Amino acid sequence: MMKDECKLKIADCKLQNVGKTLRHNRRQFSIFNFQFAICNLLLLLSVAQAADERKAAIPFDFVSKFDDGRYGRMVGELVWKKLERDGGFILPETIGDVREYCAAHKLSPSPEMELEAMGKIVREHFGAQVGIWGSVERVPGTGEDAYDLTIKCVDFSDTRPKVHYDVKARTKTVSEIPHLYVRQMLDALKGRKPGEVGKGESPHPAAEPSGPSRQSGTDPLAAAAEDNWKNEPNLIAGDFERGADGVPAGWDKTAGQQRAPLGTEVRWTTEKNNPANRVARFVLDKNTAENAGVMYYSDYFPIEEGAKYRFQCRWRSDGPAVKVFVKCYDYFPDEARRREVYRSQQNLQGPGNAWNTHAEDFTPRHSKYAPRWGRVMLYAYLKPGEVEFDDVIVKRIVPVSPGERD
Ligand SMILES: [Ca+2]
Structure with missing residues (x-):
């Protein structure tokens, strides 16, 4: 019994190897069926190799x-x-x-x-x-x-x-x-x-x-x-589906120049005409639009200097112009705070009243400091109206080397 099991294992191994060879030869041998595959392993191997030099x-x-x-x-x-x-x-x-x-x-x-x-x-x-x-x-x-x-x-x-x-x-x-x-x-x-x-x-x-x-x-x-x-994790919670107390997970409790609580200039709410989907909605009056505009920050996420990242989001505006800043920060111990040392400014273009997708790559760098954290700042200004943001993604697409790490 043991012996038979052993033989079976060896046969199985051989079959796997033939399977591999067949895969190598898939273009020529895709018509071979399993019945033929088991009839004579050695013959098959030699036939396969003879047919394809x-x-x-x-x-x-x-x-x-x-x-x-x-x-x-x-x-x-x-x-x-x-x-x-x-x-x-x-x-x-x-x-x-x-x-x-x-x-x-x-x-x-x-x-x-x-x-x-x-x-x-x-x-x-x-x-x-x-x-x-x-x-x-x-x-x-x-x-x-x-x-x-x-x-x-x-x-x-x-x-x-x-x-x-x-x-x-x-x-x-x-x-x-x-x-x-x-x-x-x-x-x-x-x-x-x-x-x-x-x-x-x-x-x-x-x-x-x-x-x-x-x-x-x-x-x-x-x-x-x-x-x-495709495969790397998203560094921020960008779909706005989860959250608590009127604040989406992974984003600030306040928005705008005055750091006002969410609910007025920026609202965590459902997409217009689609109650199944949640978004971040900006609401700009004329005065705000023509002056400071409205900004809204994500939480910090770790980044590595010299790695390449891609930002992407979906957005829809009925008037305001839209920009995104991915700001990157180093820590300054003397000031006991993070300070911005790099930013990727992205100007979003697309037809009004329609969902647009914007994607842009960036590589955080500074000649003297080391950008270590990033955060996304969504921004709308210039004309009054409403903007919806959804599906914000930041992913590292090309890794960095330790030569640039501390
Ligand atoms: Ca969403």
Whole structure:
């Protein structure tokens, strides 16, 4: 009985491996059904490989100790995307599959690992031939663009591994990672001369935007920022759904220049014509609109200097002009208080009497002080009328390095 269980486990393992190989070959073998899969494991493996002579390549998350692997995952993702666009290799469906498998089997590929051990991971665990791995660490005390980068790309098809690329470098700008080193690595792997254009590559890579942007289609780092935008927690309570005593959770008890209690210039109430949704409503008379306007603050939330954040909100105005300030503060012990050292001023534009969505990125910085907390100030002025705000979001979309931390 024990023996049978053991055999069953081994068979199960093999099946899982075949499943993995099949996934690698999904485009060619999507028509294979389970019935066929169980008929002969070995035959299937050889058929699959004979039908597709491309090698299987596994990009791993890069090590980045400085931020618990966040940046390393972005670089791994970047390599995966470039490989996919470049074509020519069988790839895991997502790098997330590689990540999960490594976590489940306690595998942590790093540049320090012996090639033999790495080959075992690539060949035996993933049934693949080529492994791409490395590390990316921020250089403390230098500008935000300096990283110590190690990239290794090795083909383990034969008993003697073939090293296609093994480079250690310190970057001058972040864009060198995709546009210089990952590109060189791909050229080396594909046996291209440097500068020969790969499939899906821009012939003028230097002209591509280097930083994350909302047009993430061409830049894998930007795509990682968009993933963070989806998955990171909101730093403020922005939906105005919860609260007590007429004050929404996560926001000030008072509003406006006179710091008046909520209920007049700013009201925590339901959306007009939609009692199921709660919003923050500003009500401006002519005098207030033409003078100080009305401002309303969120609570403080922690921020890190040098990280990139995205602010977003929905708003609707029947007259007043609308701005948002994300103000960031350092602590001044001599004054025993926080003081504003950075602000992102955002001018919201859109048709009147309609819900608009505004989104804008910002990176808190100060040459001398360290912005540590942020808070959102919603602001309306210029013309009398009413403004509703809802779904305010602030998320960190690109992490910061410890080189800039205290
Ligand atoms: Ca709401």
